[in-house]
Amino acid sequence: MRILMLGDITSRPGRRAISERLQDIIKTNEIDFVIANGENAAGGNGITREIADELFLAGIDVLTMGNHVWDKKEIYNFIDKEARILRPANYPPGTPGTGWGIFRLKNNLKIGVVSLAGRVFMGEQLDCPFRTLENVISSLTKETKIIIIDFHAEATSEKQALAWYFDGRVSAICGTHTHVLTCDARIFPRGTAYITDLGMTGPYYSVLGVKPEIVIRKFITQLPQKFEVASGPWQINGAILEIDEGTGNALAITTLNEIEKML
Amino acid sequence: MRILMLGDITSRPGRRAISERLQDIIKTNEIDFVIANGENAAGGNGITREIADELFLAGIDVLTMGNHVWDKKEIYNFIDKEARILRPANYPPGTPGTGWGIFRLKNNLKIGVVSLAGRVFMGEQLDCPFRTLENVISSLTKETKIIIIDFHAEATSEKQALAWYFDGRVSAICGTHTHVLTCDARIFPRGTAYITDLGMTGPYYSVLGVKPEIVIRKFITQLPQKFEVASGPWQINGAILEIDEGTGNALAITTLNEIEKML
Amino acid sequence: MRILMLGDITSRPGRRAISERLQDIIKTNEIDFVIANGENAAGGNGITREIADELFLAGIDVLTMGNHVWDKKEIYNFIDKEARILRPANYPPGTPGTGWGIFRLKNNLKIGVVSLAGRVFMGEQLDCPFRTLENVISSLTKETKIIIIDFHAEATSEKQALAWYFDGRVSAICGTHTHVLTCDARIFPRGTAYITDLGMTGPYYSVLGVKPEIVIRKFITQLPQKFEVASGPWQINGAILEIDEGTGNALAITTLNEIEKML
Amino acid sequence: MRILMLGDITSRPGRRAISERLQDIIKTNEIDFVIANGENAAGGNGITREIADELFLAGIDVLTMGNHVWDKKEIYNFIDKEARILRPANYPPGTPGTGWGIFRLKNNLKIGVVSLAGRVFMGEQLDCPFRTLENVISSLTKETKIIIIDFHAEATSEKQALAWYFDGRVSAICGTHTHVLTCDARIFPRGTAYITDLGMTGPYYSVLGVKPEIVIRKFITQLPQKFEVASGPWQINGAILEIDEGTGNALAITTLNEIEKML
């Protein structure tokens, strides 16, 4: 089976990219399931009911989240009822929503998806991602061998270490959070596909989705800035995974890096 | 002219990659000048006189450094006399060595090279990289239009912001430090080539050059670990820049991602 | 001469403490000059024109600031015209306001006051406080030997190191930012008075000025919280310095720790 | 009953202070039990078998630790057999040693002691101190009402929040780690004694125990420095708790701040 994973969908240009291109990408690549990180979908910060619905309608099956998950307060109203939105699984017990789910494809195949967050250089103090994933996997493996993790983290060492540790026990570990697609997609020795970061599906002329001049001003003046999302052409970043349905092992991982053509 | 930039050369496998492949890469790609980050060349930590000489002999013209520059204490003995090793320019005034230099090619063309470090998520508290680079550029532009920066930093926002800010005033800004090659090489609107990270030239089966089991143990136990560099096949990460000698603008940037073939 | 320094005046209870107690403290202790940190005066975040005036009227001569200086946007309207409000001197050149000033007492004595911020564990990336203070002192010493520094920093090592370094060249270095008064007031060997932190002049039943239940919820859930300032009785934290007017050396430093009596 | 708690015993001057003064302090203040933080006892870094024995012999009953607990590798050889040395309880399950213990006084009274570490601004990523302490307390309260916590943490907010949260459920929460005694000892509304930091029992002329010139050089040059512990006169920092044996509530907390008299 073939799974499309998309890097953080960021504000209007990111959503426009989805509406303009997702169906075609799905068809061309014979995609069976689409996972996208949605933590920046609403104006760069968090997600709303309306935007989530727009993304599901456009063809996304599951939205994983990250440190921006709670930015739009209204998420508290629907995250408990919406199984297709996953917040990082290593938030403390009792946190609204859930960090993982099992989803059924048309052919009745089941796929486990996990949202997980790193701890190095991150603002939140979450539970150990290694132990959390260990627990989640032990639940998931009772139901399916196809397990996909979005590991939302900053430090490349934490991402690679987690992937080496779980190699062979999950189908794929794909990083998000840096908003920069990395060039290290590979299959680890025991069958887990890995990429350090899926990048960003959002405005191409930007600093992680924000207008460059604002981020520059922040760095130069060190004064507080009101961040504004950039507009203009989009980029679509992500990866396509091919998974062996029998073993759950990854057969291939290919990066997707498309930039909107401007006339 | 064509410049090869190499991501952090890391320990023995990284140096073996250089000795086995650099001359061939230079010839095949008609490279005029080679810049490599050397902060991890000696067993993953710093550099020695002997190893620097080995790398220069193998065809590297300039070694830029990063936060690991001082790991091998003997660097204090030779960095002041060795113009081809650059430590980050935004260390305080009075720091041994220099952060930038002008180098002359065979055809008498001059090229300015700058080593610069970021401040976000980095252990050191260095001077503002924006203001430092502003000053360095005002010196360099008196001599040459070809200016290349190795920006050694963790945060993707800091790297992209710096590149947007200096777009059009330097030939290229290439990031290092994360040891992961990124998939975002591009030429900015005013002519500066950019890539978030050049990756690592070092052991392929590793976590940033270190044996995976040790880094995993560190994350899981949170106990101090003695890091050991990994052995085995190498990867070569970097980028090839094509620069217009008249304007100093970048004409092309292409990533280099080669993995040693094992029999 | 005798100088009163007050730890971060925090929201309404802090201001009430000032209005109820400052004149009496001044008289009882024969205070000649009052310096207070005002970064949290307006609802815990920043300062307004009105609140600054209220504090000046109550008897404060100079307000130093810290990382919260820009929280109330209206400060940009008056900081350039208001010499009695000092923001950290090690913000980049061109930052609104100024980081130091010379103030004249009734007896024509001049006193130099500096606001300075640390870099360890602080959100902003400011210039080196050691080099900044070196420069400021070289200006100030032309005019006066009485120089007082509010060093707004988190790490005790950075605070102590700065004090040891400038010992004998300034009258006093008093830390702020942690909102906890420390018990280490002393005079260093060459005559500089020192205390790691002046604490907080604000609500006694609080976590650094904020309602305890909100900060607890933040730590336990790791979810975003809207901070609310606590009410109830105040505490007044600070120190009284006795300075030799001839040499500028400190003769004594005594902490002030008063808690509102509830009936 | 009366308990003496001592701030981080740091290197030779700290141990000398213990050998010269502890017995007298115990007698004068009618101390029943002595808890000291020992993470810096051996040359500023960690602890050895020999030094631990020296401290126990001198009258210390329990040594709590902090982030420096593993600095001397030999601790792995004895921590599992030595119930009187406690490492932070919120290290992951499986960590050598234990984070808490129940100790029996001469009059058969039992006292529970917990070593706990903060997460804000600390290098390690430990488990949630709130949830960990919740679990530890539920074990301890089966055996005794007298429960004392050494909370080894940097951020004053984390320390105060923990104390407010557990107020009334433990006898005392005393902070350590900053090496600076704070002036905020108090009893919280429901009976828990609290102080943000017990300070350091170590060299008086130092930066947290280290020679000032070395720490200064570190801050100014940002180059790696080999830290050397300071010598000279000692300071003894800590607090004396008076606990109601029937309820476990604190009746009084008084700080101890003694500086060696030099002839």
Ligand SMILES: [Fe+2]
């Ligand atoms: Fe994101």
Ligand SMILES: [Fe+2]
């Ligand atoms: Fe994120």
Ligand SMILES: [Fe+2]
């Ligand atoms: Fe490196």
Ligand SMILES: [Fe+2]
């Ligand atoms: Fe580095």
Ligand SMILES: [Fe+2]
């Ligand atoms: Fe404050």
Ligand SMILES: [Fe+2]
């Ligand atoms: Fe502050």
Ligand SMILES: [Fe+2]
């Ligand atoms: Fe310590």
Ligand SMILES: [Fe+2]
């Ligand atoms: Fe510590």
